[in-house]
Structures are given as C-alpha cells and as structure tokens.
Amino acid sequence: MPFFAYKGRDGRGQLVEGVLEGTDSGAIAGQLLTSGVSPLEITPTRAPGKPGAGLLSSFNKQKITHTEVLLFCRQMYTLLKSGVPILGALKGLHDSTDNQTFRNVIQDLRSSLDSGHELSVCLARHPKIFNSFFVNMVGVGEQTGNLEEVFLRLFNHLEFEKFMHDQVKSAIRYPAFVVATMAVAIIIINIFVIPAFAKVYQGFKAELPAMTKALIGFSNFTVNYWPVILVVLAAAAFGFYRYINTDKGRLRWDRVKLGIPIAGGIILKATLARFARSFALAIRSGVPAVQAITMVANIADNEHIGRRIAAMREGVERGESVLRTAIAAKIFTPTVLQMMAVGEESGSLDDLMAEIADMYQREVEYDLKSLSSQIEPILILALGALVLILALGVFLPIWDLGGAALGKK
Numbered sequence: 001m002p003f004f005a006y007k008g009r010d011g012r013g014q015l016v017e018g019v020l021e022g023t024d025s026g027a028i029a030g031q032l033l034t035s036g037v038s039p040l041e042i043t044p045t046r047a048p049g050k051p052g053a054g055l056l057s058s059f060n061k062q063k064i065t066h067t068e069v070l071l072f073c074r075q076m077y078t079l080l081k082s083g084v085p086i087l088g089a090l091k092g093l094h095d096s097t098d099n100q101t102f103r104n105v106i107q108d109l110r111s112s113l114d115s116g117h118e119l120s121v122c123l124a125r126h127p128k129i130f131n132s133f134f135v136n137m138v139g140v141g142e143q144t145g146n147l148e149e150v151f152l153r154l155f156n157h158l159e160f161e162k163f164m165h166d167q168v169k170s171a172i173r174y175p176a177f178v179v180a181t182m183a184v185a186i187i188i189i190n191i192f193v194i195p196a197f198a199k200v201y202q203g204f205k206a207e208l209p210a211m212t213k214a215l216i217g218f219s220n221f222t223v224n225y226w227p228v229i230l231v232v233l234a235a236a237a238f239g240f241y242r243y244i245n246t247d248k249g250r251l252r253w254d255r256v257k258l259g260i261p262i263a264g265g266i267i268l269k270a271t272l273a274r275f276a277r278s279f280a281l282a283i284r285s286g287v288p289a290v291q292a293i294t295m296v297a298n299i300a301d302n303e304h305i306g307r308r309i310a311a312m313r314e315g316v317e318r319g320e321s322v323l324r325t326a327i328a329a330k331i332f333t334p335t336v337l338q339m340m341a342v343g344e345e346s347g348s349l350d351d352l353m354a355e356i357a358d359m360y361q362r363e364v365e366y367d368l369k370s371l372s373s374q375i376e377p378i379l380i381l382a383l384g385a386l387v388l389i390l391a392l393g394v395f396l397p398i399w400d401l402g403g404a405a406l407g408k409k
Contacts, residue, residue, distance in 0.1 A: 004028045005045040008037040014116055018125050019045060031124055031132060036139060062101040064129050066162055072102075073155035080148035087113055105129060118142055133278060133299040140285045153281050160277055160357075164270055164364065171368040175375045182383060187222075189390060194219035197394055208397050215393035247303075254303040262374050266367045271302045272331065273360035275309060280353035289349075290316050305331060322349065335359075 004025060007017045016037050020028050025042045032039045072093065079089035087110060094106040105126055112122035120139035123130040130138075134154060141150030198216045201208055208216075222229065243249035258264045275296055282292035293313040300306030308329040315325030323340045326332050332340075336356050343352030 003045050004042050006032060006039055006043075007041040008032055008039040010037050010117065010121060012116070016117060016121065020124065020127060031127070031135075036118065037121060037124075062099050064099060064102050064105070066158065066165070068097075068099060068102055069129060070155060070158040070162060073151045073158060077148050077151040077155060080151065086119060086147075119147075131299050133282075133295045136287070136291075136295050137282065137285060140282075140287055144286050146285070150285055153285065157277060157281050160361070161274060164273065164361070167365060167368050168266070168270065171371045174372050175379065178379050178383075182386065186386070190219045190222045191226075194394070195223065201397055209393075211389070211393040212397055215390070251303045251307070254305070258302070258304065262371065266364060266371070267302065268305070268331070269360045269364045269367070271300060271305050272336075273357050273364060275300065275305070276353045276357035276360060280350045280357060283350035283353065289322060 003019050005019050010016050028042050029039045090106055090110045094103055097103050109122045120135050124135045137150050141147035194215055244253045258268055278296045297306050297309040308331050312325035312329050326340055339352045339356055343349035
C-alpha cells in the first residue's frame with residue numbers, strides 16, 4: 001500500500017505530522033480521526049526510511065512477530081499496574097528487547113511521547129505493527145484512565161488470536177506434506193521414470209495403449225518445455241497474488257474461501273470467533289456499539305465477512321438493534337442469534353459475545369482436530385487414482401506383450 005505524509009492537530013491543538021500507510025487519503029484521514037487527530041494536509045510520499053538504505057538493509061531487517069507484540073502488551077500492563085510512568089515503561093522495554101527493529105519502534109514511541117503526543121497517536125504511526133483496533137483500544141484506555149487494563153485485555157485478545165493461528169497451522173501441516181510429496185513424486189516420475197520406460201517400449205515396435213501414450217506425451221512435454229511451464233506457473237502465481245491484493249480480487253477470493261469444502265466452515269467459524277472476541281473486548285472497554293463494530297470490521301481477516309459486519313454498523317447507526325442487523329448479515333447461526341438476543345435484553349451483550357467467541361473457539365478446535373480424518377479419505381483417493389493411472393500406463397504394454405508371447409507359445 002502507498003504511504004502518505006500528513007499534518008494535523010491533536011486534541012490539544014498542537015501540530016502533528018508524520019507518515020502513515022493506507023489504501024488512499026480517505027483511509028489515512030479515517031485513521032487520524034479515530035486517533036483524535038484532525039487532518040489538515042495529506043499528500044502521497046515515499047516509504048519512510050533512512051537515507052542510503054538499500055535492498056540489502058531491507059533483507060537484513062528483523063521482522064516483528066506477533067509474539068513480540070503480545071509480550072509488549074503484557075509487559076506494559078505489568079509496568080503500568082506497578083505505577084511506572086509510560087515513558088519509563090517504554091524505556092525498560094527498549095532496553096530489554098533483543099529485536100533491533102522493535103527497539104527502533106519503541107524509541108520512536110518514546111520520542112513522539114516526549115513531543116507531547118498521546119500514546120494512541122504514536123502507535124498509529126506504525127500501522128503494520130499496531131492495527132486500527134489496537135490503536136483505538138489504547139485510545140479508549142487513555143480516555144477512561146484504564147490504560148493498564150486495556151493492555152491486559154489486548155494481551156488476552158492477541159493470545160487468543162495466536163492460539164487460533166497455531167491451531168490452523170498445525171492442522172494443515174500433515175495434508176500439506178502429503179500433497180507436496182505427491183507433487184514431487186509426479187515430477188520425478190515424469191522426468192526420470194516414464195522416459196526410461198518409453199525407450200524400452202520403442203524396442204517393442206508394438207501399438208501402445210492410449211493410457212501409455214498419454215503418459216509418454218505428458219512426460220515428453222514436461223521434459224522439453226519445463227522452462228516454459230515454470231514461467232507460466234510463476235506468472236500465474238504472480239498474477240493471482242496481484243489480483244487478490246486488489247479490493248475486487250480480495251473480496252472474491254475471500255468469498256470463494258468460505259465455499260471450500262471442509263476448510264470453508266473452519267475459516268468462517270474462526271473469523272466469527274475473532275469478531276465476537278474483539279467486539280466483546282471493545283464493549284467491555286466502554287466503546288459504543290457503532291464504533292466497536294467499525295473497529296472490528298476493519299480488522300476482519302475476511303473481506304467478505306468484514307463487509308457484512310460493516311453493514312451491521314450501518315443498521316445500528318439507523319437505530320436498529322444489534323440482533324436485527326446480525327440477522328440481516330446472514331453469517332450467524334440461530335444459536336448465536338439467540339444468545340445475542342438474550343445479551344441485548346439483559347444488558348450483558350459483552351458477556352454473551354465472549355461466550356459466543358468461546359463457543360466458536362471450541363467448534364474450531366474440534367474441527368481442526370478432526371480435519372486430518374476428514375481429509376485423509378480425499379488424499380487416499382487421490383493417491384490411489386495416481387497409482388492406478390501410473391500402473392496402467394506403465395505396465396499395460398508389458399502385460400499385453402507378455403500375454404501375446406504366452407499365446408504364441
């Protein structure tokens with residue numbers, strides 16, 4: 001995404017300037033307004049960096065992991081709870097952090113705080129590390145005086161997200177390994193095995209079965225045109241990557257993902273679990289329902305679901321209940337809708353949303369544990385079909401010639 005240089009004034013009327021990354025100037029203005037900054041000027045600019053920094057430095061730059069942000073929240077909670085001032089807490093974190101990139105970020109936060117900016121405004125300068133939900137939650141903590149509690153809730157929230165990510169990663173490891181092994185086996189057979197058999201078949205001077213002809217033709221095409229195949233595959237992968245990074249492409253791909261057998265249901269439940277957990281966290285922190293829905297919609301992993309959640313916000317703005325807008329979104333089960341209704345009627349929507357998140361989490365855990373058993377039959381059928389095609393294509397000529405030889409005798 002492009003970068004934009006901005007100038008604005010914070011709640012105290014002081015001039016604020018910096019560089020943010022966003023889709024367009026309107027998105028940057030939205031980030032600034034949610035951070036309490038009134039934009040005065042927004043202009044396109046280059047990515048911020050030190051003069052003379054080249055490609056090598058970007059490769060050597062350490063990445064800031066999800067775990068480091070999670071620990072940052074926990075340590076900030078502990079230090080602020082102990083009465084340590086924010087600047088002192090950031091200094092302690094700066095000195096104890098091994099990641100040089102994160103140390104630079106913390107140093108930038110300290111410098112911005114020294115200039116009189118609020119912590120939420122300072123965090124907004126690093127959107128790749130602290131998303132809009134994180135920034136808004138810190139802003140709420142500053143306004144209510146419960147900053148340390150907000151950091152604790154953010155820690156629990158990020159820990160939940162890490163758990164979900166690790167569960168999904170663990171579940172797909174085995175199927176991915178099997179598929180990769182099958183792909184490597186197909187490549188080896190096409191390049192080395194089938195050409196060797198083809199030379200043997202040439203000495204038979206007999207009519208080969210159609211299956212064998214097809215395998216030999218595909219093998220010859222692979223051996224003779226493998227550079228073209230690689231170029232086409234690379235171009236297709238690059239084109240697909242570029243397409244899904246456009247607004248239209250991302251929306252279509254996210255909609256397609258929800259329709260994938262087995263995996264689509266897990267993606268939907270995991271996304272809704274994050275929505276429910278984030279919404280409950282925002283409501284508990286004192287964020288109005290409309291603003292909470294906006295914050296959650298902006299961090300949804302799935303663009304299709306994010307737009308459905310954004311439509312819920314529009315309904316709430318018109319004065320409709322959260323339940324009514326959730327029904328119109330058509331992404332929640334009847335059980336979840338019933339729990340939302342109870343939460344609104346009892347005034348404990350945050351507690352019910354947290355229970356919904358727990359329910360979705362349990363369902364995702366169960367689905368992930370049984371994912372291998374659901375995928376195994378598909379993999380076995382695919383592997384069996386591959387072995388059958390290769391066996392028929394490679395050994396049919398040998399069987400035919402052997403049968404003919406036995407008949408002559």
